[in-house]
Amino acid sequence: QKEVEQNSGPLSVPEGAIASLNCTYSDRGSQSFFWYRQYSGKSPELIMSIYSNGDKEDGRFTAQLNKASQYVSLLIRDSQPSDSATYLCAVSGAGSYQLTFGKGTKLSVIP
Amino acid sequence: EAGVAQSPRYKIIEKRQSVAFWCNPISGHATLYWYQQILGQGPKLLIQFQNNGVVDDSQLPKDRFSAERLKGVDSTLKIQPAKLEDSAVYLCASRELVNTGELFFGEGSRLTVL
Numbered sequence: 748q749k750e751v752e753q754n755s756g757p758l759s760v761p762e763g764a765i766a767s768l769n770c771t772y773s774d775r776g777s778q779s780f781f782w783y784r785q786y787s788g789k790s791p792e793l794i795m796s797i798y799s800n801g802d803k804e805d806g807r808f809t810a811q812l813n814k815a816s817q818y819v820s821l822l823i824r825d826s827q828p829s830d831s832a833t834y835l836c837a838v839s840g841a842g843s844y845q846l847t848f849g850k851g852t853k854l855s856v857i858p
Numbered sequence: 859e860a861g862v863a864q865s866p867r868y869k870i871i872e873k874r875q876s877v878a879f880w881c882n883p884i885s886g887h888a889t890l891y892w893y894q895q896i897l898g899q900g901p902k903l904l905i906q907f908q909n910n911g912v913v914d915d916s917q918l919p920k921d922r923f924s925a926e927r928l929k930g931v932d933s934t935l936k937i938q939p940a941k942l943e944d945s946a947v948y949l950c951a952s953r954e955l956v957n958t959g960e961l962f963f964g965e966g967s968r969l970t971v972l
Contacts, residue, residue: 751900753900755898781960789965790949790963790964790965790966791901791949791963792963793960793961796960835900835901837900844889844953844961845891845903845906845913845914846901846903846961847903848900848901848902849900850898850899850900851899851900
């Protein structure tokens with residue numbers, strides 16, 4: 748059974764601070780890693796994808812992957828109240844494009 | 859580009875009744891998924907279609923859930939009879955046949971079983 752673990756939070760950070768979200772996964776064969784943002788009552792939307800070890804930056808978001816440690820993280824710089832949402836980590840195996848999701852971490856950015 | 863369409867958005871039924879959800883994926887997306895998201899949890903895959911064939915339905919409770927995708931486009935998910943624990947949001951997602959794996963989700967159908 749493939750598992751994806753996240754701290755459910757809530758994680759509270761002040762506006763302008765860096766929010767750090769973490770995720771671990773059990774399947775060493777996992778190849779693709781995604782972060783989805785889900786606002787309350789809405790569907791998940793993709794914000795970052797990462798496929799190789801290291802960092803990937805997109806605007807205020809940075810995804811970090813360490814396959815040896817089976818660990819993936821998401822950093823949000825200059826956090827804004829509009830970033831308040833649940834962040835879902837999702838993982839898929841080679842070529843399957845079948846995502847296994849974590850339970851999500853609820854982030855609150857305090858003005 | 860139109861997104862993934864789902865209906866109904868909300869449904870309330872009594873236990874042991876039946877319900878059906880409909881999904882129309884993004885045009886040209888060959889792969890379609892149904893996920894179940896229980897409050898406070900991440901989405902859980904129920905079934906994956908590629909065109910009109912089933913790729914994986916290992917987590918679909920087949921004694922009560924069924925799904926079909928006729929002509930490789932629209933899909934329906936049916937629950938009969940419903941149980942209290944089926945209360946959840948049912949998310950449909952689609953993906954192009956060849957891409958980096960991004961799934962596009964519909965707004966979901968929220969089911970409450972009383």
